[in-house]
Amino acid sequence: MRRLAGLLSDLRLAIVLLLLVALASAIGTAIPQGDPPASYIDAYTETPWLGLLSGDQVLQLQLDHVYSSGWFLALLAWLGLALILCSWRRQWPALQAACQWIDYKTPRQLSKLSIAETVACENADDSLQRLSSLLRSRGWQLNSQDGRLAARKGLAGRVGPLLVHTGLVLLMLGAVWGALAGHRLERFLAPGRSLDLLNRLGDNQVTITLKDFQIERDAAGRPEQFRSALELEGRQQSQVSEISVNHPLRYRGITIYQADWSLATITLQIGKSPELELPLQTFPQLGEQVWGLVLPTRPDGSEPVLLSLETEEGPVQIFDGNGERLALLRPGGEPGDVKGLPLRVASVLPASGLLLKRDPGVPLVYLGFAVTLLGGGLSLIATRQVWAIANDRQLHVGGLCNRNLTAFAVELPLILQEVQQG
Known part of the structure; x- marks a missing residue:
């Protein structure tokens, strides 16, 4: 059991797992996630992804939903277990050892430290006292003893690695929670249409109504920005907010993104008939963003x-059935003759594409990031330790430092010079 725990807590294994998680995340970014299975077969059957994977293979490997796939969650669990074991077996004992005072009693013990110096002085006890006051x-x-001194600085740096591991574990727990729940x-x-969101009990949680939708275009007519004015009605409150691309709305645990746009309906007038609002549908065979409808021109x-x-x-x-263009009409413009019928396009109603996401793991992910950043910052702090023993007319000093030992080897002699100068 100890051998298995030692293998799982190996730093090299944790690094390999981190690289695998990063590679899997890159694949999840490169391949669209959550689309219908047929779209992957259509996209990668003739042109395999990276020349390696067909659409069926993408689905078999669960690359269409990487972040909620069984193998990705298993990687996160394995990495989390490795970090927990590493913290328990190494970082926590290291922190406990750093918090305990080590008492060196003889100059011989100090001479074996990374930095060791012996300073001649007239009164070793006075020099020890001056060193204590200076530090x-x-x-x-x-921590002073009779004729001995132990000092330390930067103990917070020992907490850093433990916080980094804790933050990473919290981050992974939040990611798994969000993927599963x-x-x-x-x-x-x-515009004017509503969407009801129900809770698990089937009760209406919030009603989202699109009050207005605008498409901002450049001089060439290409869309630059989409804006939606939304009214959200809950049980006890109502609010109107605007969302746009890269500016989502967060409401009671739900995040609403401005994701896309479409054309919903077209309003036509045939002759002197009332205006008819008819739904539009996409025609992928005609182009990437082409909408339309088929309209009969005869009563039969x-x-x-x-x-x-x-x-x-x-x-x-x-166009007629032979693909010949019969007319070109502008919304709100004059009617045109289509097979003997005067046809006028009154208006075209665009639709806002909304992406709604509920991720209960987001607060835990943010907390994990914060703890990891705090731990990373604390890890930069060097933990320095100094011991001194007054013996006859000599002051024996030794020191240790877990980071940037060269700088500490320069700093400690300067401190002793100040002590000698009084």
Whole structure:
């Protein structure tokens, strides 16, 4: 059992596991996550990912949901166990040992330390007292004995590695919690439409209503920014907030992102008929972002025409069954003749693509990051220790430092020079 614990707490194993987790995260970033299985088969069957993996292999290896896959969660669990064992077997005993005072009683013991010097002085006890006062004035902790002195500084640096391990474990726990208990929902909403979010008991938790949606475009007509004005109605409160790309909204544990846009409906007037609001659908075979609908021009449903458009500003192109363009209409413009019928496009209604995520592990992840950063900062603090023994007319001094020993080897003789100068 001890041998297994020693193997799991090996620093080299933890480094390998960290590299594997980083590689898996890179794969999860490169491959779109959470899409329908058919999309991976269509995307990677003819052109395998990196020339290696087909769509079926991507699905078999669970690369379509890396962060919630069994093998990724197993990696995190293994790494977390390795860090816990390393902290328990090494970092915690090291911290306990650093908190205990070591009492060297003979000059011979001091001579074996990394830094050791012997200073001749007329009164060794007075020199020891001056060294004690000097170190205390510079923030050192002291433990004095009769004719002996132990001092240390930077003990907080010993806490750093333990905090780093603790922060990493908290971060991984938060990631696993979010992957297993989190929820993700993507919906398109047209202005005036609402979306009800229910809790596990089926009760309405919040109603999200899209009050307004705007698409900001550049001079060439390309979309630059999307903005949605949302009204959120809970049981006891209501608020109106705006979201845009890179500026999400957080509400009662739910994060709402501005993710995409689409075209929802087109309003048409045929002759002197009332305006008809008809839903639009995508036509991937015509282009990446092409919407439209098939509209019959005769009462019996014959002689249909295809209306297609790429933006809410138009133009709306109308084609017959042979692919010949019959008309080009602008939303809000004049009607056009389509197979003997006057057809007018009154308006086109865009839809906002909202991504809603609930991740209960986010606070734990943030806490893990904070603890890791704090531990990393404390780890930079060097822990320095000094021992001194007054013996006859000599002051024997020895020192240890766990970081930047060269600088401490320069600092300690300077301190002794100040002691000699009184």
